[in-house]
Amino acid sequence: MKNEHATAVIDAYLEADVHPVPHAILVEGPWGSGKTYFLEKIYEVDRQASAKARRFYKAPFLFVSLFGVKTAADVEKRMHRAASPGEVAVGKTVGTLISGVLEALKIKDATKTTFDAVEKRAARRHVDYILVFDDLERVEKGAFGEIMGLVNTLITTGERRVILVGDEAKLLEIHIDANWDEQNEKIVGRRARIEADVESLVRRSVEEVSDGPTKSFMKERVDVLIDLAGRSHVENLRNHSWAIVNGARFVRSLLTDPEIPADHVARTMLVVVATTLWYRSKKLSAEALNKLPSLSMTLAVRSMGRHEQKEQEDPKTTAAKQFSETFADVAVESPPLEYGRIIDFEASGILNDAEFTMWTKSQFGFGEGRSEPSWRRLWHSYERPMADTDMAVEELKEELAKRVHNKRGQILHAAGLAIKHGRAGDTRLTNGAETVSFFKSYVDDLVANGSLEANEIDTLSIEYESANGLGFNSKDTPEFEEIYRYLTAKQADVGKVDLENRADEIVKEAEAGDLDALHKLNMINDDLSRNPVLLGIDVDRMANLIASDVPALNVGSRLLAYRYSHGRHGEPLMTEIPWARKVYQAVIGKVDQWHEPHRSMSKETMLGLIRHYERGRDPKDRILPTQEGWEVDAGEADGSAKTA
Known part of the structure; x- marks a missing residue:
């Protein structure tokens, strides 16, 4: 069993009646190796189960993350929240937690002194817990000495058992000025290194799957999952946890349709798990995944006629080859689903069950009356x-x-x-x-x-x-x-015709009274706002709509001002500018027929709004004529824009 040595080190530390030299122990290992997982899900669970079987009481672990802490006060607050969530919830004060410790922090560094006067009741506020300070290397820079001073007080004056958890290599890198060697010599008496226990994590992750049928399906194949995880050469246990989570979601989706055979569900699960592991570990990019389908066939064709000449491969192709070779038994070059679907799920966590099962059945001919496409x-x-x-x-x-x-x-x-x-x-x-x-x-x-x-x-x-x-x-x-x-x-x-038809329908909606429909033509990153879809709209038709009344002019002015504000010179959208100029001029001609004060006020507002959004744009990409558009003071333009 992995981490037996770490278990023995922690057991010896916790079970000793007296420590002749007060000290903490350091449980260390690289990020993602499963240090916290080992302590919380394996060691502490087994420790409490053993104590219960023997009818003993053992003080439980109190896990406190040091991520981002800046002062000892931050630590005491986190200890209180972790140990007394009920008090925190109803707004009770921390009381005598470790406030006395803070008053005694004359020199806040364990390398220089041990605190002489500390209220023992403060240090023993949570005497019923063994303190586990996690994320040691992630203490805010500059605060490391103070935090280690607090730890020193807890183990000396408070006679507490403290387990520090962190990545020692990262600690030395991040806190290069914190005199870790001296802190380590004074505080850390023993250390235990954690190795990534992939097998235990996979088994426990499968056990934690919430959906009953999915859990049963994956438990029957847990040995296959463990083998695949081992072959992946991925050490970061978080990535393994995510891989099981993703695989379980796709299994759950396919199990909703009994016409999809179990072997197809199993292969989908394995491909999703393998892809997630390598994608999250940066071993495989989305571009490399795109090269996987029929990779061997492509490489064979490219090598025809080249004899002994060695072809230079690009890194993405090399990564795809390594993935294919590592998981050859899963046939990742002809996967049971599109890799893009896995990447999309990895990003969003959303999977449409009905659409996915329908796609699967149509592609592989599952179900009555279906057959695999020719x-x-x-x-x-x-x-x-x-x-x-x-x-x-x-x-x-x-x-x-x-x-x-x-x-x-x-x-x-x-x-x-x-x-x-x-x-x-x-x-x-x-x-x-x-x-x-x-x-x-x-x-x-x-x-x-x-x-x-x-x-x-x-x-x-x-x-x-x-x-x-x-x-x-x-x-x-x-x-x-x-x-x-x-x-x-x-x-x-x-697609262009489809977009033009959509634009025409939007104009019809506005003509029918829904003026806000025109805002659909200004949606950022929408196909309608990126493409020149208005060129087919008659200029007089659009001008009549915009100049029909003040509300329509307000919406129309924003259409002309906003639509081209993010466009760049030379982009397809900007080919609409000549059309937009004609619309503007036609609208102004019609508004000139309005009676005062509506005529002047409306023209000023429209002119100011468009001018405001055309600032800095290439003259060729402006709606307003150059002289008319830029002779008015810029401050007036801003005022008109705000009014609009």
């Missing part, structure tokens, strides 16, 4: 019987002929497979047609019938690696790149 079966042809592969080819050929697949990932998977099979002399998927021409016509047909989904991916030039958990075949070929770029452009066009 392109996915063909992707796995390297491990399937030839008859199954031929059947998948015929099914996908028919689906492509009928233009069944309209999603980006499906189309690119089919294109990659068609290129791969075509290079092997099999052109059945494209019915004998040249692959690039076939898929361009395929995309054009989807656009014509309105079924091509808009592109939800950034249209900037990025390396697109995978979809639905599997990497694309032939993605390094010129044919695939041409199809990819053509599809991206067409999806961008579809």
